[in-house]
Structures are given as structure tokens and as C-alpha cells.
Amino acid sequence: MKVTDRKMEVFKLSQGEYVAMESIESKYLQWPLITSIWVYGNGFESFLVAVVVPGRKALEDWAAEHHLTDDYKSLCQNLKARNLHFG
Known part of the structure; x- marks a missing residue:
């Protein structure tokens, strides 16, 4: 399967709010801990x-700063890492 682009760039959520998914994705991709992101709405x-x-690398560097010795797979499951927010 090959996905080349979205059918619609802006869509409306059930409560009537319009959302531009590419705008959200580009904002999150500015954060060094995120390599790739895909946003979906219905x-x-x-x-x-x-x-x-x-x-x-960024996740392992973050873990070292916080004295965590987990491997990459474990870090992806780590609640502290999963709850990171923009500073």
C-alpha cells in the first residue's frame, strides 16, 4: 500500500470544530524528541x-539526563517519557 496524501487537509469534528491535521503535525515535528507523527480525525x-x-537518540539523551537506564523499547513504554509535554 502506498499513501501519497490525505483526501482532505481540513475536516470538521463532531462538535463542529475545524481541524487542520498538517498544521498539528508540523507543530509537533518541531520538537526534537519526535521523529514522525501521523494525526487522524473522524x-x-x-x-x-x-x-x-x-x-x-533524543529519547536516550533525555533518559540519561533523568538518570534512566532503560533501553529504547522500554523507554517508549515508560510513563514519564510518554507524558512529556512541550516546555
Whole structure:
């Protein structure tokens, strides 16, 4: 399967709010811990879903700063790492 682009760039959530997914993705891609992100929305729901791929080196550097010795796979499961927010 090959996905080349989205059918629609802007869509409306169930509560009537319009969302531009590429705008959200580009904002999150500015954060060094994120290598890739894909945002999905459905007009029948009031929320978005995102699949986020953390950058291995950046995540391991963050872990070292916080004295965590987990491997990359464990860090991806770590609640502290999963709850990181923009500063």
C-alpha cells in the first residue's frame, strides 16, 4: 500500500470544530524528541488520535539526563517519557 496524501487537509469534528491535521503535525515535528507523527480525525468523533514515533537518540539523551537506564523499547513504554509535554 502506498499513501501519497490525505483526501482532505481540513475536516470538521463532531462538535463542529475545524481541524487542520498538517498544521498539528508540523507543530509537533518541531520538537526534537519526535521523529514522525501521523494525526487522524473522524467527523463522527470529538477527538483526534496521533501515532508518534520518538527519536531514538533524543529519547536516550533525555533518559540519561533523568538518570534512566532503560533501553529504547522500554523507554517508549515508560510513563514519564510518554507524558512529556512541550516546555
